[in-house]
Amino acid sequence: MKILLLGAGGQVGFELARACAPLGELICVTRSGVLPGGSRGIAADLGQTTRLGAVLAAANADVVINAAAYTAVDRAEDEPEQAHLDNAGAVAHLADWAAHHKRLLVQYSTDYVFDGQGTRPYREDDATAPLGVYGRSKLAGEVAVHSSGCDHLLLRTAWVYAARGHNFLRTMLKLGREREQLRIVNDQRGAPTPARLIATATALALAHMYARRAVDRDKFLGTYHLCAGAACSWFDFAGAIFARAQAAALIERAPELLPITTAEYPTKAKRPAYSVLDSTKFQATFGLHLPPWQHGLDAVIGELAEQQR
Secondary structure, eight states: OEEEEEOTTSHHHHHHHHHSGGGSEEEEEESSSBOTTSOBOEEOOTTOHHHHHHHHHHHOOSEEEEOOOOOOTTGGGTOHHHHHIIIIIHHHHHHHHHHHHTOEEEEEEEGGGSOSOOSSOBOTTSOOOOOSHHHHHHHHHHHHHHHHTOEEEEEEEOSEEOSSSSOHHHHHHHHHHHOSEEEEEOSOEEOOEEHHHHHHHHHHHHHHHHTSOGGGGGGGOEEEEOOOBSOEEHHHHHHHHHHHHHHTTSSSSOOEEEEEOGGGSOOSSOOOSBOOBOOHHHHHHHTOOOOBHHHHHHHHHHHHHHHHO
16 A cells, blocks of 8 residues: 655644554655654645645545644634645545545545534534635635545544644643642533544555455545544643643642633634534544543653653
8 A cells, every 4th residue: 555645844734744554665755744753754735736736646545634724723813825725626636536536535624514512422414614814715615525536535623732833731831830720611512533543544544445456435524523432621721731740740839720701802813612523423434532631631641751761
């Protein structure tokens, strides 16, 4: 199996490069062409359609995994054209190529395609109603994938974090070292999902599919939710982060946490209040278990502790 991985320098892409390496030949793409650690990959940007087409043609991969995206949720409100170019226009280009050449596209999407008014975990067939530009751009990308008719795995995830990159966990640790007190939103709920879990589950799903005959793979195609198990608020997540970080000697003392409402912490983009995704379909289809979010947090804190030694 030959795999073309776009966005190999990001949180999920970095983990995908490690998780997918045993599956076959792996071709990694970043915006600069430099991979984490300094080795060289291929340079390509989602917004450069001509360059993207050349990379697709040269790689001629069996599987295209797109881990690149415009993810600046608040900035997207001021840059809607760029958000849609990266999250919908480029995805349409990838999907059309995959359809024409009969290849598999793995595309990631988000809980932000929902309005957050639900009272139970969202299933794949629930109605979408994004609240902002970012969510609309990602939903447009989903529509492009479906409209192309390409073979695809469309994986929605949420609250992504890792031991590297820009994310809630790393922000909390930074602020916790600087401040005595932090105000954390307590009325938004979701499932914090480590990038490594997303990458590992993706690689295992691909291995599961490609262990079967080509004619049997169609039953695995489609849209899935891929998140850690259980759910919490941002306030709960922050508390768990600091408790584990202090125990691992990543911080000397935990700051005082004050629960606040979304209204007390206004942002340019509106967030879904209830962001829990039901991953039952993914687990049942691929025979996998997605552990509770606390399990992933323990692993990421452990990784950070190892880096500090």
